[in-house]
Amino acid sequence: MTTITFPSEDELEITADVYPPAEPSRGEQPVIVLFHQAGFSRGEYREIAPRLVEQGFSCIAVDQRSGNATAGVINETARRAKESGKGTQFLDARQDMRAALAFARTENPNSPIIGWGSSYSSSLILTISAAMP
Secondary structure (H helix, E strand, C coil), X not given: CEEEEEECCCCCEEEEEEECCCCCCCCCCCEEEEECCCCCCHHHHXXXXXXXXXXXXXXXXXXXXXXXXXXXXXXXXXXXHHHCCCCCCHHHHHHHHHHHHHHHHHHCCCCCEEEECCCHHHHHHHHHHHHCC
């Protein structure tokens, strides 16, 4: 696992954990972008993501700006959003989710991209995915 950052649509820095494939692939391995539940962080997926990798997926676990610490993992995106006075409500996280999906697509142009939500992010990912090609 590697921790990375990339910009949201409003330039807020998003923190995410990348779980690369277990074995080298032809560049077409499905990528699951994992979004946490209310009050949580990317730490929600510290146990789940490695299991998904074993099943043949790559994973990107994302800190959205709406959240807090989970499993000892601080939600760095939420911390930065609060410090900069940006909104941290559930709907404010949509731009982070869209940016994460776009990042996954850019980094994995030939791979299927799968959005995985938990709690509030599961409803948001449905509406976001319906609007994205």
